[in-house]
Every structure is written in structure tokens, then in C-alpha cells.
Amino acid sequence: MEKLQKIGDRIYWKCVNDRRKALFENMWPLPYGVSYNSYLIRDEKCALMDTVEAGSDRGYADWVDQVLEGRPLDYLVVHHMELDHSGEIVELLHRHPEMKIVGNQKTFKVLGAYFGCNDRLMEVKDGETLSLGHHTLKFVFTPWVHWPETMMSYDLTEGVLFTGDAFGMFGALDGGRFDDQVEFAPHYETEMRRYYSNIVGKYSAMVQKALEKLSGVEVATICPLHGLVWRHNPSQVIGLYDRWSRYEAEAGVTIIYASMYDNTARMADYIACGLADRGVRKIRVHDISKTHLSYLLNDLWLYRGVMLGSCAYNMQMFPLMENLTRELEHIGLKNRYLGLFGTFSWNGGGVKNLNAFSERIGWESVAAAAEIHGVPHAEKRASCDLLVESMAARLLQA
Ligand SMILES: Cc1cc2nc3c(=O)[nH]c(=O)nc-3n(C[C@H](O)[C@H](O)[C@H](O)COP(=O)(O)O)c2cc1C
Ligand SMILES: [Fe+2]
Numbered sequence: 001m002e003k004l005q006k007i008g009d010r011i012y013w014k015c016v017n018d019r020r021k022a023l024f025e026n027m028w029p030l031p032y033g034v035s036y037n038s039y040l041i042r043d044e045k046c047a048l049m050d051t052v053e054a055g056s057d058r059g060y061a062d063w064v065d066q067v068l069e070g071r072p073l074d075y076l077v078v079h080h081m082e083l084d085h086s087g088e089i090v091e092l093l094h095r096h097p098e099m100k101i102v103g104n105q106k107t108f109k110v111l112g113a114y115f116g117c118n119d120r121l122m123e124v125k126d127g128e129t130l131s132l133g134h135h136t137l138k139f140v141f142t143p144w145v146h147w148p149e150t151m152m153s154y155d156l157t158e159g160v161l162f163t164g165d166a167f168g169m170f171g172a173l174d175g176g177r178f179d180d181q182v183e184f185a186p187h188y189e190t191e192m193r194r195y196y197s198n199i200v201g202k203y204s205a206m207v208q209k210a211l212e213k214l215s216g217v218e219v220a221t222i223c224p225l226h227g228l229v230w231r232h233n234p235s236q237v238i239g240l241y242d243r244w245s246r247y248e249a250e251a252g253v254t255i256i257y258a259s260m261y262d263n264t265a266r267m268a269d270y271i272a273c274g275l276a277d278r279g280v281r282k283i284r285v286h287d288i289s290k291t292h293l294s295y296l297l298n299d300l301w302l303y304r305g306v307m308l309g310s311c312a313y314n315m316q317m318f319p320l321m322e323n324l325t326r327e328l329e330h331i332g333l334k335n336r337y338l339g340l341f342g343t344f345s346w347n348g349g350g351v352k353n354l355n356a357f358s359e360r361i362g363w364e365s366v367a368a369a370a371e372i373h374g375v376p377h378a379e380k381r382a383s384c385d386l387l388v389e390s391m392a393a394r395l396l397q398a
């Protein structure tokens with residue numbers, strides 16, 4: 001029998017730490033693992049809030065039984081249908097013949113496609129309530145944070161907000177489970193921003209809509225599907241989401257370069273040192289061939305300044321840089337200052353295509369791109385100096 005973790009009197013919480021999985025969505029690195037949260041409200045009626053990834057914990061369904069102590073499980077509320085939370089649905093349907101799945105019309109379309117469930121469904125509308133006895137849940141639709149059918153449940157009785165993936169994070173929970181039990185920064189904050197920038201950031205406008213919708217709601221506790229539960233200071237994490245979804249950023253610079261033989265890399269280092277000499281204190285330099293997109297996006301979300309450098313490669317920019325620029329357009333990151341640089345041997349191609357990217361993304365360009373033929377010797381660096389001065393001035397004036 002495992003020791004049960006509770007939130008308040010009647011809400012039970014199962015946190016599955018998964019340190020084995022290497023890549024979230026088979027793409028995003030998990031050096032510190034990830035956790036899946038599931039909550040069970042044991043009231044006159046019993047309601048489970050989402051499940052966990054299939055196979056992530058062999059004892060999950062037994063935990064549900066342990067909490068229920070022989071009582072029926074009346075509801076499973078599905079806040080979004082991604083498989084990292086819906087993995088145990090079939091097992092639960094089997095074990096609990098009385099259980100109804102609570103979701104919205106769009107939830108059920110996806111549910112049917114994955115598990116073929118077409119009955120035992122209870123459709124709810126935006127703003128509708130469901131009484132469990134002591135607790136009453138209100139369903140708040142927050143579409144596209146980050147799936148179309150996403151909704152949250154707000155417990156009117158105790159102010160507990162079940163938020164789905166919103167306010168979640170990468171990284172398993174290393175002991176502390178609640179916000180007041182851990183040092184949030186830098187570790188958990190970084191993993192939360194990485195999750196935001198990698199998974200949710202594309203839908204920032206919808207995050208803003210969701211926050212607006214929740215603005216009048218008094219939230220005592222935030223229960224996300226990944227990571228810490230916020231019982232002490234939920235406004236801290238609401239503030240972070242507000243900031244990130246407005247594309248607000250710090251006065252720092254992310255420098256990302258693509259280089260085969262280090263000429264473009266030397267420009268990156270020269271630019272970084274120049275920025276530091278002019279008083280910019282927050283600078284990160286990344287070799288795009290070494291650092292995964294996940295971490296690049298994390299820094300790009302943090303700092304207002306962006307410097308991208310590429311060697312020319314078959315009349316184009318370096319393929320990995322092209323991938324990054326395409327991803328940035330796709331995600332729609334906004335409000336950044338941009339500086340570009342690169343080297344070439346023949347007719348170029350790197351900087352030319354970076355300039356085309358600059359036109360498309362529409363960020364404020366701080367100065368003309370610095371493009372150098374061959375080795376970036378000292379006498380060829382005037383354009384770099386101008387870039388550095390302009391970027392530093394733009395950042396530090398704010
Ligand atoms: C596979 C390959 C393709 C290249 N394509 C171009 C090109 O299309 N245009 C150009 O001007 N130089 C091209 N170059 C030359 C490099 O862009 C040039 O040497 C550059 O300075 C290398 O920068 P790096 O030292 O940062 O890798 C190419 C080099 C290689 C190895
Ligand atoms: Fe998700």
C-alpha cells in the first residue's frame with residue numbers, strides 16, 4: 001500500500017515520476033525526466049481528473065482503487081485527450097463499469113478515434129457545473145492550450161483549479177511536490193519555461209484568452225498535469241504564463257550560430273564579447289549543431305535579443321539553421337530584436353536567406369547583417385561592431 005498524497009481534505013494526488021523516458025513526444029529531451037499528475041476527488045460522488053501515460057506506472061489503477069476504498073468511481077474528467085494523460089482510460093473503463101467520461105464534444109471525437117469509446121460519455125458545456133457533494137466543479141473551456149478540446153475544471157468549493165497541461169513543466173519532482181517545498185528557480189522555472197516554449201508557446205494568444213477568462217476567478221491551488229502543485233503562491237505561475245504569452249523578455253541575447261570550420265563561430269564569439277563589453281550581462285552562445293532545438297527555444301523565449309549566424313551552404317543557410325528559422329516562423333515568437341551574421345566563400349547564401357527570414361518574421365532588425373568573405377580578420381569586422389553597438393543600445397535603452 002502506498003502512502004497517499006492529499007491536497008486538502010478530499011483530493012488525492014498521484015504523481016508518477018518518469019525518469020526513464022528520453023524524449024517527450026519522441027522529440028524533446030528529458031534530462032531530468034517528466035512527471036504525470038492525476039487527481040481523484042473522493043466526495044459523495046468520486047471524480048478522477050485525468051489519468052497518466054500508459055505503462056508509466058504499473059500501480060496506477062491500483063492507486064485509484066486504494067483511494068476509492070470500494071466506492072464507485074463516478075466520473076473521469078478528461079481535460080485534453082493527449083495520450084500522456086489518457087493512457088489508462090481503457091483499463092479504468094474495464095475496472096469501473098459505472099464510470100462516465102466527462103468531456104466536451106471535441107474531446108469525444110478524439111476519444112472515439114483512439115479508444116473507440118462511444119458510450120458512457122457525459123458531455124459538458126462551457127461554464128456548466130457538476131456537483132460531487134461537498135465539491136462542485138465548474139468547467140472552463142480553454143481551447144488550444146495546447147489541443148483544441150482543452151478545458152479546465154474549477155472547484156468552486158475550495159478554489160482548486162485543474163489546469164491540464166497549462167502551468168506544467170518538464171522534469172520529474174525531486175522530493176518536493178508543492179511550490180512551497182522547493183527552490184523554484186532556477187531548475188524548475190527553467191524546465192517550466194522549456195515546456196512552455198516547446199509545447200505551449202505556439203498558442204500564446206490562446207493562453208492570453210484563457211488567462212483573461214480566469215481573471216475573475218479566485219484560485220487557491222493550481223493542479224497541473226505535469227510537475228509541481230501550486231498551493232502557496234499560484235499567482236507566481238500565473239504571472240509567468242502571462243509574461244511568456246505576451247512575449248515579454250529580459251534584456252539579454254541568445255546568439256545561435258551554424259558553422260562547419262569555425263569562421264562563423266569566431267564571429268559569434270567576437271559579437272558575444274562585444275556585447276559583454278558594452279554592458280549586456282545575459283548572453284548565451286549556442287552552436288546549433290550541438291544544442292537541441294528545445295534549449296534554443298527556451299533561451300529565445302527568455303531574452304529579447306536574438307543574433308543568428310550561418311555559413312553559406314549550397315546557396316542556402318546551414319540546414320540546421322534553416323530548420324530553426326522555419327520553426328520560429330511556425331511558432332510565431334514575437335517582439336524580438338534581431339541581428340544577423342555569417343561567412344561565405346563564393347556567392348554566399350547563408351546571410352541572404354537569413355535576411356529573407358528576417359523579412360518574413362518581422363522582428364525589429366537592429367542593424368544591417370554582418371557578412372564576411374572568408375576568415376573574419378580584425379580589419380573585416382566593422383559590420384560586426386555596428387551590430388554589437390546597435391543591439392546593446394537597443395537592449396539597454398529599454
Ligand atoms: C558543403 C559546402 C557548401 C558550401 N556552399 C557555399 C555556397 O553556396 N556559397 C558560398 O559562398 N560558400 C559556400 N561554402 C563555403 C562556406 O560557406 C565558407 O567556407 C564559410 O566561410 C564557412 O564558414 P564556417 O567556417 O563557419 O563553416 C560551402 C562550403 C561547403 C563545405
Ligand atoms: Fe498535452
Ligand SMILES: [Fe+2]
Nearest residue numbers: 082084165225
Ligand atoms: Fe501533457
